[in-house]
Amino acid sequence: MSTLLIKNGTILTMNPAMDIIHGDIFIEDGVIVEIPTVKDQADQVIDASGKLVLPGFVQVHVHLNQTLFRGTADDMDVVDWLKRRIWPFEQVHSYESVYASARLSILEMIRSGTTTAVTMETLNHTEAAFQAADEMGFRAVIGNAIMDRWEAGTEMKGEDTQTALEKSMQLLREFHGKANGRLHYGFCPRGTRNATDELWQEVAKIAREEHVLVHSHAGENKEQTQRLSAYGGSEVEYLNKMGVLGPNLVIAHAIWLTDEEHDLLADSGTHVAHCPSANFKLASGIAPIPAMLAKGINVAIGADGAPCNNNLDAFVEMRRAALIHKPRFGPRSMSAEKVLQMMTMGGARAAGLDREIGSLEQGKKADLVLIDQDVPHAYPTIASSPVVRVVYEHQSRDVDTVIIDGEVVLQNGKPVHFDEMDILSQSNAALSDLLNRLSEPLRSEVIG
C-alpha cells in the first residue's frame, strides 16, 4: 500500500455543495480516503501551503494526433484548412508521428492541470496514442476515427464498414480498462454523416452493452450543418434515429443546432463538448451554451485540435468559455463557478467517469492539481474568490503540481517521469518525416 498526504492547501472540492476547505487530503493507493484528514504521516507528503488544490481538469474534445500540425494551418478558410492540411497530414501519419504528437499533447495538457482527456484520433496508429497516455500516467478516453461514409468533397480516404468496426473492436479489447483503469476506449464516428446507418446502429448497440463512450462532431460549421440536414433530418434527429443519443454520447461543438435538437440532447442525457477557442479560430460561431445549460444539458469543455486553437490549455479554455457568451447573453450569463464545474465535474460526467473523478471527495481517484496563488496576475487575494481567480486570472504557468491516479506527474512545474526537451525535439523530427511523406506540391507549400 502506498500513501500520500497533501497538507495545508485551500481545497476547492467541486463537490455538489462547492465546499472550499482549508486542510489536508489523505490518499491510499491512488484513492482519496480522507478529506479533510487529521492523519499527519504518509509515504509521501506534499506541502500545499499557499496553493489552491483542485480536481484535475477534464478536457472532453481533443485530437492528440493533430498537435504535430500546430502552427501549419493558421488564418485559413475552413475548407482549405481541412483539404490542404488536416486530411492529407492525417493520411501520412505513422506510428512514430502519432506517438510523438500524443506525447507533446499530453505534456502540454498536464502542464495546464489537465489530468483526463477524451480524444478522437485518426484512422490508423491509435495504439500509439494509448501507449503515450499509458507511459505518461495520463487518464484518457481515446478512440480511432470511424469513416465508412463521407460527403462528396471529403478527400480523406475512408474505410469499409467491417474494417472500421473491427479496428475499433480490437483497440477496445486491447486497451479499455487497462493501466489501473486509466485508459478507456471511445467509439469515434468522425461526424454524423461520416458513418453509415449500419455502423452507427452497431456502435450504439456495442457502446451501450460494453459501457463505452461514443464521441463525435455535430453542428460545428453553419454551411456544413445545413448541408448535412438536407440529407434528411437534422444531425441530432439523425443520431436519435440511429439510437445513439444518451448519457454515453458526447458531441463536440453544437453551435448550429435547433431548439428541437437541444430538447433531444436534454431529454436523452447527451453531453456537449464546448470548444470556445476552436470555434472562434475556425470562424465557426458561438455555441449558445447558456441556453443549453438552461435546458439541463451537461456541457463540458475541450481545446479541440492544436491546429485550430493553437493551445491545449485548460486555463485558456476556461477563461474563454467564461467570456465569450457575455456580449450576447449578458455579463452574468456564464459565471466563473459554472465554468469551473464544466471543466471538472461536467467533464467527468461527459467522459462517463463521474464516479471516479471530477471532484475531491472520499472514494474518488486522486487526480489533483495544485496552483500557486502567489503570482502577480492573481493578486490581491484578500477580497476575491478562488473560483474567480482560477477562471479569470490564473494561467497554466501557475500549475505547480499535478497528480494522476495518486502518482505525482508534475512537480514544481516540471514533469517527474519524462524529459521535456526530448519530447520537443522528437516532435520536430516526427513532423519533418511526416512532411516528407506528403506529395508535391503540398509538401513545398507547407515547408515554404
Next chain:
Amino acid sequence: MSTLLIKNGTILTMNPAMDIIHGDIFIEDGVIVEIPTVKDQADQVIDASGKLVLPGFVQVHVHLNQTLFRGTADDMDVVDWLKRRIWPFEQVHSYESVYASARLSILEMIRSGTTTAVTMETLNHTEAAFQAADEMGFRAVIGNAIMDRWEAGTEMKGEDTQTALEKSMQLLREFHGKANGRLHYGFCPRGTRNATDELWQEVAKIAREEHVLVHSHAGENKEQTQRLSAYGGSEVEYLNKMGVLGPNLVIAHAIWLTDEEHDLLADSGTHVAHCPSANFKLASGIAPIPAMLAKGINVAIGADGAPCNNNLDAFVEMRRAALIHKPRFGPRSMSAEKVLQMMTMGGARAAGLDREIGSLEQGKKADLVLIDQDVPHAYPTIASSPVVRVVYEHQSRDVDTVIIDGEVVLQNGKPVHFDEMDILSQSNAALSDLLNRLSEPLRSEVIG
C-alpha cells in the same frame, strides 16, 4: 557610455518590411545602434540563442490604479460594476493604494513583455503612478482622469473645470519627459461627456501645443453610446466639434461608432485602443476592428482595467484580438501578423512614440522582449512562422528577458530590480486599508 549586446536571437524586427533576421543587436546608452551587428563585445552580453527577440509590447489603454480591485467585481451587471465597485473604490484611493496598484500592474505587464503603457488614472494621487513607473524602469504615458461634467447617475464626484485642468497641468510640468524621456503625461477626460466643452477645447489646444497625448473612452457601451448621442451628435462628432480629433488622440473601445464616425477617425488620424477581453467581460460587444483597419484607422491594443479583464497580459490580449473577429468577419479577417503589428508599432503610433519605440531598428530605444521558444505549447517549430507562434501559441510564461531603455528589468522570468513578493503583499495590505475606508454597507458587501 554603457553597451549591451544581444546575441544569436531570431529577431522579429517589426520594421515596415517585417524582416525576421537571425543575428545580434548592439545597444549603446539605451539606443539600438547596429542591427544586425558584427560587434562581439559589450559591457553586458545576453545570449538569445533559441529565443525570439521582439520589440517590447505597447498597451494603449490601462488603468493602473484599478489593478488593486481585481477579482472584486466579476460577473456583475455593468451599472453595478461601476456604481458599486469602481467609482466608490477609486474615491477612497490614497497615495499608498495607487502606488501599490501601479507597482502590481507594472510587474504583471513587464512579465508579459509589455514595456510601455498608456494609462488613465483616477482623480487623485496620479503622482504615485508616475513614481512606480519611474522606479520600475517602465515607459508610460500616464494621465489624471478629468471629470468636470458628468451624466446624471454618475455617482463619482467630479471637480470644477479649473481644478481639473490645473491638476493635469501640474502633473504635466512635473513628469512629462522625465526619467530619460520614459515618462510622459497624457490628458484623460474620462469620457466624451465627462468634460465640459470649455475643458475639451482647452485640452485640445494645450495638447497640440505641448505635443501631449489625449486619451479617453468612446463607444464602449451600446445604451450609454445612444444616451450620449442624444445630447446632440455622436461621440466622435462631438470630439470633432471640440477640435480634439487628430494623431494625438486615442479613444478606447470604439465598439458602437457609426460609419460616419469611422470616417472622422480615419480622416483625422485618431487612434483606437482595442480592448478585446474587457469588451467581452463587461458584455459591451465586439468592436468592428477589421472594418476600421480597412478604412486606415490605426488600431492598438490594451488590457483595460484588471477588474474587467482580469489580466494585464499582452499575450492574452493578442490571442484574443486575433480570434474574436473571425466568426463575424471570417477566418482570414485578422491575421497574426496584423495583431502583432497592432501590439508593437500600432501601440507606438497611438502613444505618439513611433519614432522612439515599436520596432527594432537603428536609432530606436532599446525596448525588447526575449521569448523562450522551447516550450511544449509552441512546438513543433519547423513548419510554423514565429509570428503565428507569438500570437496564437506563446504565453507570458515564455517571457525570459525584458529590456526597457537599455536596462534589463526582467531576466530568466524574474524581476531584476524589485522584489515580487514585496509587491504582492503590499497590494493585499493596501487593498485592505482601502476597503476599510469604504462606507457601510458597501464595505461589508465586498469583504463578505
